[in-house]
Amino acid sequence: MALTTDPVTTEAATxxxxxxxAPGRAGSVVQVKARYENFIGGxxxxxxxxxxxxxxxxxxxxxxxxxxxSTAEDxxxxxxxxxxxxxxxxxxxxxxxxxxxxxxxxRIEENLEMLAVAETWENGKPVRETLAADIPLAVDHFRYFxxxxxxxxxxxxxxxxxxxxxxxxxxxxVVGQIIPFNFPLxxxxxxxxxxxxxxxxxxxxxxxxxxxxxxxxxxxIGDVVPPGVLNVVTGPGAEIGKALATSPRIAKIxxxxxxxxxxxxxxxxxxxxxxxxxxxxxxxxxxxxADVMEEDDEYLDKAVEGLVLYAFNKxxxxxxPSRALIEESIYDRFMERALERIRxxxxxxxxxxxxxxxxxVSRQQIEKIASYVDIGRQEGAxxxxxxxxxxxxxxxxxxxxxxxxxxxxxxxxxxxxxxxFGPVLAVTTFKDEAEAVExxxxxxxxxxxxxxxxxxxxxxxxxxxxxAGRVWTNCYHLYPAGAAFGGYKISGVGRxxxxxxxxxxxxxxxxxxxxxxxxxxxx
Amino acid sequence: xxxxxAEPRVVATAAAQRAVAALVAERGPVMFFQSGGCCDGSLPxxxxxxxxxLGGRDVHLGDVAxxxxxxxxxxxxxxxxxxxxxxxxxxxxxxxxLPAGDGHFILRSRVFGPGEDVAPAHLHDEKQRSTx
Numbered sequence: 001m002a003l004t005t006d007p008v009t010t011e012a013a014t015x016x017x018x019x020x021x022a023p024g025r026a027g028s029v030v031q032v033k034a035r036y037e038n039f040i041g042g043x044x045x046x047x048x049x050x051x052x053x054x055x056x057x058x059x060x061x062x063x064x065x066x067x068x069x070s071t072a073e074d075x076x077x078x079x080x081x082x083x084x085x086x087x088x089x090x091x092x093x094x095x096x097x098x099x100x101x102x103x104x105x106x107r108i109e110e111n112l113e114m115l116a117v118a119e120t121w122e123n124g125k126p127v128r129e130t131l132a133a134d135i136p137l138a139v140d141h142f143r144y145f146x147x148x149x150x151x152x153x154x155x156x157x158x159x160x161x162x163x164x165x166x167x168x169x170x171x172x173x174v175v176g177q178i179i180p181f182n183f184p185l186x187x188x189x190x191x192x193x194x195x196x197x198x199x200x201x202x203x204x205x206x207x208x209x210x211x212x213x214x215x216x217x218x219x220x221i222g223d224v225v226p227p228g229v230l231n232v233v234t235g236p237g238a239e240i241g242k243a244l245a246t247s248p249r250i251a252k253i254x255x256x257x258x259x260x261x262x263x264x265x266x267x268x269x270x271x272x273x274x275x276x277x278x279x280x281x282x283x284x285x286x287x288x289x290a291d292v293m294e295e296d297d298e299y300l301d302k303a304v305e306g307l308v309l310y311a312f313n314k315x316x317x318x319x320x321p322s323r324a325l326i327e328e329s330i331y332d333r334f335m336e337r338a339l340e341r342i343r344x345x346x347x348x349x350x351x352x353x354x355x356x357x358x359x360x361v362s363r364q365q366i367e368k369i370a371s372y373v374d375i376g377r378q379e380g381a382x383x384x385x386x387x388x389x390x391x392x393x394x395x396x397x398x399x400x401x402x403x404x405x406x407x408x409x410x411x412x413x414x415x416x417x418x419x420x421f422g423p424v425l426a427v428t429t430f431k432d433e434a435e436a437v438e439x440x441x442x443x444x445x446x447x448x449x450x451x452x453x454x455x456x457x458x459x460x461x462x463x464x465x466x467x468a469g470r471v472w473t474n475c476y477h478l479y480p481a482g483a484a485f486g487g488y489k490i491s492g493v494g495r496x497x498x499x500x501x502x503x504x505x506x507x508x509x510x511x512x513x514x515x516x517x518x519x520x521x522x523x
Numbered sequence: 524x525x526x527x528x529a530e531p532r533v534v535a536t537a538a539a540q541r542a543v544a545a546l547v548a549e550r551g552p553v554m555f556f557q558s559g560g561c562c563d564g565s566l567p568x569x570x571x572x573x574x575x576x577l578g579g580r581d582v583h584l585g586d587v588a589x590x591x592x593x594x595x596x597x598x599x600x601x602x603x604x605x606x607x608x609x610x611x612x613x614x615x616x617x618x619x620x621l622p623a624g625d626g627h628f629i630l631r632s633r634v635f636g637p638g639e640d641v642a643p644a645h646l647h648d649e650k651q652r653s654t655x
Contacts, residue, residue, distance in 0.1 A: 053615075180562050181617065207562070208617045237619045259595070260558035260568045260575070261619045267576045281561025318561045364627060367612050368565055371631050375605065378634040414632070417601045419564050444597050445560065490560070490597070 020351040022057075023064065023121045029114045030121070030216070035066040038074055038234060039218040041081030042227025048073040053235070055212045058124035058359040059350060061398035067211045070235035072243035075203065078231040079249045082174040082201035085228025090171040090199045092226075094150050101146035101197055103224040109139045111220045115213070117351065119185050122213040124359040124400070125313050126350045137479060138189035141497075144481035145197035148499040162516035169506040171199030172251035176244040178237075178265075179214065180256040181207035181361050182316040182421075186479075188214050191254050194501035196229060203231045203250070205241055209362045237261070248272050252505065255279070256318070259490055266493075277494030277504060279318060279486060281419045282447030285440040286310070286321035286476060287462065289433075289453040290330045300337075302474070303452045307338045307425070309476045311345055311357050311404045315423040316365070318491075319448030321476055323416055324427040325439055331429045335384070338406075342385055345404050348392060359399040360422060366400040369422030372415055373405060381409035381426070411439050419445070433458060437465045446488030450476040469495070529642040530606065530635065533585040533592045538611040542623035543569075543588035553621065555587055557594040557607070557630070567592070567609050567628045568620040581647040593647060603644075605632045 024032035035052060037044040047068040054063045068074065089097075108115060116130035125134070157165040177191040184206060195202045206214040211234035218232050233240055241261075245253050245268045254277045255265045262278040269276040292303045310321050326334055350358030360366045366389060373387050386405030391397055405424040407415055416426045430436040440449060446468040453459050453474075463471040469486045472478065479485070479497065486495035494504060535543065546553050552572035558564050568575075569590075580596040587609050594602065608631040616627035635641055 182562065208615065236615060238616065238621055241619055257560075257562045257618060258558045258564035258566075259560040260556050261563070262560070264570075264575055264619060279561070281559075281564050362617065363614050364563075364566075364612055364617055364629070367629055371629070372565070375632045375634065378632075379604075412601075414602060414605060419560055421562065421564065444601070490595075 018353050019349060020117045020120075020127055022059075022351060023118055028117070030118045032065050036068065036212065036215045036234075038068045038070060038078065039215065039222060039230070039232040040074075040078045041084070041231065042222060042225070045074075045077060047071065047235075048077070055122070056362075057121050058361050058400045059121060060395055061400070064121065064212055067215065067234045070233050070240050072240065074233050074235070075240050075243040075247065078203040078233045079174060079247060081228040081231055082203055083249065085226060086171070086173050086201045089201055089226060089229050090173070092199070097197060097199065098146040098150050100225060101142045101149075101193060104221045105139045105142035105146070107221045107224055108135065108142070108217070112136070112139070115185060115216060115220065118216045119213045120350045120358070122210050123181065123184055123361055124350055126355045126358050128353050128355070129313060134183060134186045137481070138186050141186070141189040141481045142193045145193040145502075148502060149197040152499065152502050159512075162514060164513050164515065166511040166513065168509040168511065169198065169502065170509045172505060172507055174201050174203065174250055175252040175254065175505065176203050176205070176247065176250040177254040178205045178241055178244070178257065179207055180318075181210040182313060182318070184210040184213045185217055187256055188217065190496050192230060194496075195254075195505050196225075198502045198505035200251075200505055201229045201231075203233060203244060205237075205244055206232065206234055208235075208237055245269070246271070250274065252276065262492065275504070277492075277496070279447075279492040279494070279496065280490060281318045282445040282468070282487065282491045283323060283417060283419055283443045284319050284321050284445075284448035284450070284468065285323045285325050285443075285466070286450035287325045287436050287440060287452065288327060288330070288334060289436075289455070289458065290327040291454045292452050293330045293334060294454060299454070299474075304334070304337045304341055306450060306452055306476045308341045308345070310425040311342070311423040312477050314357050314360055314402070316361060316421050317477070318419075319470065319477070320419070320421070321448070321450050322420060322425060323411070324425055325430050325436055326427065327436075328429040328431055335427070339385055342404050342406065347390060347401060347404070349396060357404060357423060359396075359401045361400070363400060365421060366402055369402050369420055369424060372418070372420045372422070373407070373424060376407045376409065376413060376415035376426070379409065379413045379415065381407040381413055381415055384408055384427070386423070411442055417443060433462070437462065441465075441467050444489060445491045447486075447491035448472065529640045531585045531642050532644055533587060533607040533609065535587040535609040536611070539609040539623065539628065540588040542611050542626070542628070543590050545624060546621060547589070553590045555590055555592040555609070555628070556581075557592070557598065559595065559598050563616075563618040563620075565630060566618070566620065567607070567630050568618065569623070569628055570619075570621060577647045579646065579648045582644050583647050584644050585642060596646065599644065605634050607632055
């Protein structure tokens with residue numbers, strides 16, 4: 001999530017080589033408790049069965065802390081708290097709701113550096129990203145929905161001169177929200193902000209590999225949110241994710257993750273007859289037309305960086321531009337520049353401001369990435385750079401690092417068809433605009449896409465022809481609040497990141513009023 | 524075309540077979556569904572049999588230690604040239620899948636060789652019809 005606000009300048013960030021002290025160590029901006037409980041009803045509540053699990057940092061593979069290994073009983077406790085709070089919160093004035101959202105934003109902003117460092121330690125993403133993108137975007141997201149809810153209007157229709165249809169937005173009540181591991185705090189903000197803005201209470205389940213930074217967020221904002229409006233329960237997906245998604249006590253389920261769980265979530269929602277929003281990933285094409293090389297200028301430099309953005313957040317992005325389609329006539333020259341830029345990627349301690357790529361989030365993910373590079377090789381893809389697990393030595397030897405990798409091949413290969421969720425780019429060429437569209441759309445997914453051209457007409461045509469929910473044009477990885485985000489095809493159902501979410505988190509109440517005194521005359 | 528020695532579309536390592544057997548002993552029959560997409564996408568997800576609602580376009584690729592293994596028919600079209608090898612990785616599953624002992628199920632793959640005799644795959648519905 002690249003810059004959408006001014007680059008953040010903190011005291012530490014002014015020195016380019018600064019390295020933050022790891023959370024929990026002397027001098028760190030982040031305090032770490034040995035153990036965290038669930039955040040329920042505005043208080044820290046131990047798990048009913050008293051079980052805890054260890055949260056590891058991907059940076060060095062070492063424990064950060066213990067978090068609750070919750071069970072279905074804890075989900076029930078959270079649902080109790082949410083239901084107890086829902087009437088008062090649902091009836092709160094827009095002024096009050098917006099004030100709470102703005103207070104959340106202010107608290108996050110006041111703790112920006114702390115949360116950025118915590119998020120980096122939890123997920124492995126470079127602190128230069130969390131400081132400049134993840135956390136500022138989360139702040140902005142709460143402010144956006146504070147404003148959006150103030151401007152949301154119901155419609156009134158004069159059916160005839162004596163009959164009026166009033167439409168009110170009413171909260172759904174209590175919702176369940178399951179957060180992915182790739183942007184633990186920002187994706188939590190994307191889900192929590194619209195739910196609360198629309199007057200709902202929520203039970204949030206963080207991803208299993210990344211429970212802790214959301215608990216740090218709860219520490220920071222816990223006292224500005226009325227008790228029970230926001231609840232966080234940590235634990236395994238198969239246990240508490242399922243308990244939450246199948247509960248008849250939720251009125252909507254929001255999920256970001258993979259397709260099988262997405263189908264399962266929709267299946268559970270069908271059983272309870274509730275709506276679901278699912279965002280399930282993609283295999284986003286990033287398309288470079290020959291005219292990007294017409295000049296050797298700042299724009300070309302931007303386009304080259306646009307290709308290298310596949311390594312942003314180590315490729316752990318649903319919209320990772322993981323398929324680069326390059327017009328044949330510029331392939332050699334363009335890739336030469338891109339590979340030069342990729343070779344210059346600094347991999348290392350993500351708490352170092354100079355680091356551009358950190359470790360993958362977990363052992364599970366790095367195994368998966370390695371298995372994909374293996375199958376790419378079997379399928380005949382050419383490894384242009386990288387391809388191996390990176391061993392950085394010293395403290396980071398056990399961190400889950402993978403070399404930024406580029407595979408050249410063709411679109412039928414599995415490495416072109418499946419989200420690898422790592423710093424692995426699959427690159428191929430196209431002959432003309434028609435073939436670019438054909439390759440771009442030859443995928444089961446349709447979440448994101450990038451188009452790079454100096455020709456505005458072509459950019460427009462491509463933007464409309466690509467079957468994806470978001471087509472970045474002469475940019476990539478911008479995620480400003482107010483730009484709708486969501487998938488075509490099997491990338492999911494629903495949108496996030498836009499005021500339309502308020503509708504998704506509301507019931508429509510129609511009050512149909514007759515101001516006439518005349519009987520209908522049927523009986 | 525496909526003889527008795529046809530290469531299965533899905534196989535399991537010894538570790539995966541042991542894990543499936545242990546799961547079945549502990550909680551009864553299980554099933555696999557191959558995932559795709561974000562986060563844990565590309566992992567084989569293991570559920571109690573019947574937990575995951577199959578659709579008519581889902582494909583039954585074969586069985587893993589007696590547990591049926593399915594994949595979305597559209598995904599199968601793009602994966603058909605590869606053999607799926609279910610294995611066990613370290614660490615608990617990150618998503619909704621049942622664990623493989625202390626670890627989780629992972630997938631490796633092998634590209635079928637030219638002319639290799641590959642077992643047929645059936646639509647889930649066809650399998651139901653052909654099963655007495």
